[in-house]
Amino acid sequence: MIRTAKDTKSLFENNLALRTNQGKTWHVIFLLVTILAIVSLTLLIVNIVDSVFGYVVINTKVDPATLMVDGLALEDQTKAQLTEALRMNLSSGAFNKLNTEKDFGDRTRNEILALVEERILKYEVLESWSLADSLFRKNSVIDEYSKLVIENPRATLKFISWLTWDRLVRPQSSEIVTAGIRTAILGSLWTIIITILFAFPLGVGAAIYLEEYASDNWVNRVIQTNINNLAGVPSIVYGILGLAIFVRALEPLTSGSIFGLVDPTTANGRTILSAGLTLGLLVLPLIIINSQEAIRAVPQSLRHAGYGLGATKWQVTWSHVLPNAIPGILTGLILAVSRAIGETAPLVVVGASTAISFDPTSAFSKFTTLPIQIYQWTARPQPEWQHLAGAAILVLLVLLLGLNAVAIVLRNKLSRKY
Amino acid sequence: MKNNENKLSDSFSRQNTTLKKRRRWSESLIQGSLFLAGFFSILTTAGIIFTLGKEALLFFQKPEVKLFEFLTGTAWQPHINQFGILPLATSTLLTTAVAMLIAIPLGLTVAVFLSEYASRKVRNFLKPILEVLAGIPTIVYGYFALTFITPLLREIFGKDVVNIYNTGSAGLVMGILILPLIASISEDALAAVPRSLREAGYGLGATKFEVVFKIVLPAALSGISAAIILGISRAIGETMIVAVAAGAGPNLTLNPFKGAETMTGHIVRISGGDLSYDSIDYDSIFALGLVLFLSTLLLNIISQWIVKRFREVYE
Numbered sequence: 001m002i003r004t005a006k007d008t009k010s011l012f013e014n015n016l017a018l019r020t021n022q023g024k025t026w027h028v029i030f031l032l033v034t035i036l037a038i039v040s041l042t043l044l045i046v047n048i049v050d051s052v053f054g055y056v057v058i059n060t061k062v063d064p065a066t067l068m069v070d071g072l073a074l075e076d077q078t079k080a081q082l083t084e085a086l087r088m089n090l091s092s093g094a095f096n097k098l099n100t101e102k103d104f105g106d107r108t109r110n111e112i113l114a115l116v117e118e119r120i121l122k123y124e125v126l127e128s129w130s131l132a133d134s135l136f137r138k139n140s141v142i143d144e145y146s147k148l149v150i151e152n153p154r155a156t157l158k159f160i161s162w163l164t165w166d167r168l169v170r171p172q173s174s175e176i177v178t179a180g181i182r183t184a185i186l187g188s189l190w191t192i193i194i195t196i197l198f199a200f201p202l203g204v205g206a207a208i209y210l211e212e213y214a215s216d217n218w219v220n221r222v223i224q225t226n227i228n229n230l231a232g233v234p235s236i237v238y239g240i241l242g243l244a245i246f247v248r249a250l251e252p253l254t255s256g257s258i259f260g261l262v263d264p265t266t267a268n269g270r271t272i273l274s275a276g277l278t279l280g281l282l283v284l285p286l287i288i289i290n291s292q293e294a295i296r297a298v299p300q301s302l303r304h305a306g307y308g309l310g311a312t313k314w315q316v317t318w319s320h321v322l323p324n325a326i327p328g329i330l331t332g333l334i335l336a337v338s339r340a341i342g343e344t345a346p347l348v349v350v351g352a353s354t355a356i357s358f359d360p361t362s363a364f365s366k367f368t369t370l371p372i373q374i375y376q377w378t379a380r381p382q383p384e385w386q387h388l389a390g391a392a393i394l395v396l397l398v399l400l401l402g403l404n405a406v407a408i409v410l411r412n413k414l415s416r417k418y
Numbered sequence: 419m420k421n422n423e424n425k426l427s428d429s430f431s432r433q434n435t436t437l438k439k440r441r442r443w444s445e446s447l448i449q450g451s452l453f454l455a456g457f458f459s460i461l462t463t464a465g466i467i468f469t470l471g472k473e474a475l476l477f478f479q480k481p482e483v484k485l486f487e488f489l490t491g492t493a494w495q496p497h498i499n500q501f502g503i504l505p506l507a508t509s510t511l512l513t514t515a516v517a518m519l520i521a522i523p524l525g526l527t528v529a530v531f532l533s534e535y536a537s538r539k540v541r542n543f544l545k546p547i548l549e550v551l552a553g554i555p556t557i558v559y560g561y562f563a564l565t566f567i568t569p570l571l572r573e574i575f576g577k578d579v580v581n582i583y584n585t586g587s588a589g590l591v592m593g594i595l596i597l598p599l600i601a602s603i604s605e606d607a608l609a610a611v612p613r614s615l616r617e618a619g620y621g622l623g624a625t626k627f628e629v630v631f632k633i634v635l636p637a638a639l640s641g642i643s644a645a646i647i648l649g650i651s652r653a654i655g656e657t658m659i660v661a662v663a664a665g666a667g668p669n670l671t672l673n674p675f676k677g678a679e680t681m682t683g684h685i686v687r688i689s690g691g692d693l694s695y696d697s698i699d700y701d702s703i704f705a706l707g708l709v710l711f712l713s714t715l716l717l718n719i720i721s722q723w724i725v726k727r728f729r730e731v732y733e
Binding site: 393 | 445448449455456459460462465466470523532536550553554557559566594625628651658661686692710711714715718719722
């Protein structure tokens with residue numbers, strides 16, 4: 001069959017509308033899917049905020065009125081009176097245990113008040129609601145409260161924020177009302193400092209070697225390929241490595257016993273030092289790759305200028321290359337740090353502690369970190385702990401956002417254009 | 419000062435005939451230590467292979483464990499000495515499959531939209547959001563799975579059908595986690611396709627959709643497949659989401675609404691307590707770690723190979 005020009009033209013025109021429509025439909029689909037991706041991020045944030053605020057019904061196991069002294073409520077009592085309340089109401093064994101953990105004379109009044117609330121009053125959360133429920137289903141909240149209050153006459157309904165300043169500065173605790181995240185935040189900071197001290201010099205050194213010194217031979221190619229592959233190893237594998245090497249094989253070092261610095265509460269290798277070193281191994285490839293890119297971006301002419309003046313290779317590297325690469329290197333470091341701060345799995349394997357209520361005192365202390373704390377609270381079967389986990393997540397996200405902001409500012413401030 | 423100048427002129431007069439390179443010990447020392455820093459990464463890999471291999475070997479030498487049963491056994495119950503990896507591996511594959519079902523179509527669509535359709539303004543707004551998504555710690559995603567997606571699934575499909583801990587919810591959220599990874603690598607691949615190819619398509623009268631689907635996507639296929647394989651590797655090694663949301667306890671099932679422990683989830687759960695050295699549980703996490711390490715390494719190598727082998731190089 002021979003097609004005339006007219007046939008072809010009409011064929012083309014008939015198809016045209018179809019094809020244009022197809023194009024338009026797909027355009028809309030692409031747009032919708034992208035919006036869906038953004039919505040999922042928004043949901044993630046909304047879900048966290050939703051759990052951090054809301055109504056709770058709080059009850060005390062003991063009536064606070066029974067602890068009044070001279071007509072003073074607990075909040076107004078002095079340190080001595082509060083200590084006395086503890087002595088009266090706790091068994092002498094429990095009281096002495098608290099005293100040996102930290103002398104009552106050394107504790108602040110607020111710490112003792114927290115102890116009284118935790119050990120004697122025993123606040124408990126009977127029921128809790130999310131922000132959405134608190135706002136939009138207030139009637140059912142009040143309904144349920146009025147049912148609860150029949151059985152628990154002291155129960156009070158309060159709208160609270162699970163994230164308060166108190167939570168930030170209070171130590172870990174098994175009581176939901178007094179539990180705070182100070183221990184976890186300090187643990188995270190200690191761990192990160194060790195991670196940086198270990199991985200930063202090593203990573204930048206390796207990057208300098210690969211970019212400035214290494215010739216193109218098989219050893220250096222193997223090193224480079226190896227670094228790229230290490231970046232893809234799952235983080236939990238680093239945890240297993242840390243368990244075998246740092247916690248077990250290097251126990252004398254990581255427990256501090258070769259320095260005679262053993263923390264009596266730990267006395268094994270499951271310490272901040274092990275955790276920091278493990279995270280150091282984990283972020284090392286990231287630091288190397290980012291530093292390499294920063295060093296590679298320094299123009300060759302700068303190096304030639306240095307050599308032209310008779311400088312040695314190290315002098316050129318130190319005084320010409322590094323100062324110009326430092327913004328990129330630091331940005332890479334911050335990205336690596338934000339990765340390390342959020343890591344959970346390797347630290348669980350290395351042996352994070354489940355319950356420590358005292359601040360870490362050295363690199364040889366037991367450790368917990370913010371993500372570990374979030375994990376433990378999330379994994380609890382009682383739903384009210386998830387509010388607390390949400391609060392800790394909010395702190396973690398703000399911390400990460402801050403770090404990223406610093407990275408962006410740094411990149412813009414320090415970077416030079418050639 | 420004077421003294422210095424004298425010395426300088428001295429050394430000049432001595433060397434003015436032969437400008438020889440002086441051996442500088444400090445330079446060699448620096449170069450040596452920098453090499454050691456670079457070599458440290460090899461030590462890390464060697465450490466991983468050695469420790470995983472050694473402890474895994476100990477695991478397989480225990481009388482309770484047989485390699486064949488490890489690979490084919492359908493139950494993982496350490497307390498009655500059953501060590502079959504299938505239930506753990508199946509749930510790892512199940513969560514990975516669910517994740518990729520979400521991440522591949524969504525990630526590719528986002529990549530195409532960003533690279534081909536979005537204006538510069540929209541792109542500059544969306545890309546940072548994707549980067550933020552990629553930077554959120556995985557424990558936060560785990561929390562999201564447990565407190566949002568799981569209740570949602572239970573609402574939709576019924577509380578009898580969907581367990582509180584289920585692989586579907588974990589997989590879904592893992593998909594959201596991996597979406598930015600696939601999107602950003604694929605977008606790079608799409609952006610690398612030269613403009614002239616698109617112009618040629620338009621010149622023949624193709625619509626935008628036809629240009630994208632018949633010209634740009636095929637040209638970027640190697641980069642896109644590499645992105646997908648990296649995504650799979652990431653999903654296999656992902657831990658906290660499954661540890662929080664997929665359930666504790668190995669369970670051989672393909673039902674995404676039931677709880678089942680993955681390899682990573684199992685490692686986290688049993689090492690959460692104080693694990694005593696040389697116990698069979700201790701050794702078993704090394705065997706599982708070795709399986710994880712080898713499978714992700716294999717996938718990463720394949721992805722690098724694809725990029726190298728199939729990349730269309732344009733000038």
